[in-house]
Amino acid sequence: MSVDLATVRRVAHLARIAVTDQEAERMTGELNAILGFVEQLGEVDVSGVEPMTSVTPMEMKKRADVVTDGGKAADIVANAPASDENFFLVPKVIE
């Protein structure tokens, strides 16, 4: 499989990365080189093989459903480019 310019533009939009025409052109070539490389996985007979979901056999850890952390809104917004009274500020979403 290979990607064309339109697919690269669509994927860039899905990934929320603005690309210029020149960048999209370059990425098309790069992505196709990588996709060409991974194509060989198709040769592997995987019939009856379970996809890996966890590299080490482990049970999901559980803990009591109680509050263990919190009360640090100021810490959470401390690195925000824009915030006001412990809220993140973003451009207007609803007109």
Next chain:
Amino acid sequence: MTDLTRLTIAEARTKLRAKEFTSAELTDAYLDAIDAANGELNAYVKVTPDKAREMARASDAKLASGNGGDLEGIPLGIKDLFGTEGVHTQAASHILDGFEPRYESTVTANLWADGAVMLGKLNMDEFAMGSSNETSHYGPVKNPWRAEGSNLDLVPGGSSGGSASAVSAWLCAGATATDTGGSIRQPAAFTGTVGIKPTYGRCSRWGVVAFASSLDQAGPITRDVRDAAIMLKSMASVDEKDTTSVNIPVPDYEAAIGQSVRGMRIGIPKEYRVDGMPNEIETLWQKGIAWLKDAGAEIVDISLPHTKYALPAYYIVAPAEASSNLARYDGVRYGLRVPGKDIADMYEQTRAAGFGREVKRRIMIGTYVLSAGYYDAYYLQAQKVRTLIKKDFEDVFAAGIDTILTPATPSAAFGIADQDMAADPVKMYLNDIFTVTVNMAGLPGIAVPAGLDSKGLPLGLQLIGRPFEEETLFRTAHVIEQAAGRFEPAKWW
């Protein structure tokens, strides 16, 4: 006092306890060395002299009263991927501009609890994506090693290139690093240092900037095998804050150093003899085999049939996980924000300006292979192949193999701005051909220096172990180290 920087962690530990010098003196020696070298090597992206001196003073007080921890007063460098409270943490990316977390990663907190001193944050490939440390927003790191009679600057490998360069050039006693596909072991091999990626789940990932969560593991880069054992004992822990942290007590790794390998069964996988591999790598491998045989180990030819599929499977799994993990960088919560005409445009402009080329490339691949219609063909297929790669290892371990010996890298360090690598991303990816299988299977792997090539550049061997049998790796790597000797660059910087 600059010779203090030449001591290993073990040597400095003994001398600090014997009060031959103070941690303040040792720390100042390192800060002076960094001052003199960093303009040239670019190993540190942020030096923290005030914090280092304050931590050293506290360590000296503890040493004076005789209650120092295992790493009391030892100055370390920290890869920029580890969250350090109130200190530059940017994964060497522009998108995390100005980020100073309000928390401390579990691994670094463990080191400070044992008395270590932080010298600063180390350069790396952006978000740990790279094998040459050239994708950093802060520019490439130089390898302290140069070919004999050459002034050409070489890469230190990546992604933990700053860690490897700093350890090799005596700019810290040891460094933290992380390894998703070879990012500890490849730079260690390129710089004549020791690097271990422990079993998945051994070191907590809490507070470490995520790249590919099912593959990421922290580990140390040090000047010798004993130092790696000392550092890993401190870095590893059982952590409630990481659901993949495994509930097995951390052994005293250092106790394994010096134990015999007599009777141990060492596997030699035929699939690691790849086309185009330089003769020097093969020769080095044969030397390693001979050393272990001489030490009484039994050498067994083995087969890991799915080896060649590990790298292509990795380049689906890792970008897929990265595209999801890096979705959080949106210009809202931290770091860079570039204004746009609406919120979606703000996201797109921020990410376009904030991420470098390699990171964008991987996010794009990951987004594509997870997108509707391609998920089964790429992602699901790769996860099935990953099951087979892991089974290859399980089969040989079940047949009685204790550890596997392979080359660490298919070549020695290459030049900065290598044209072939720049033109073809896949060529760069091939650096990890011997290391990536270990991440795919969640196993521990150590790179240990084993010799120099004909140009005088270091080459390393890799040992792969059973899950949570890092002690076997330290024991075996130490035998190789004893036979090969240690390697230091000639100082030019």
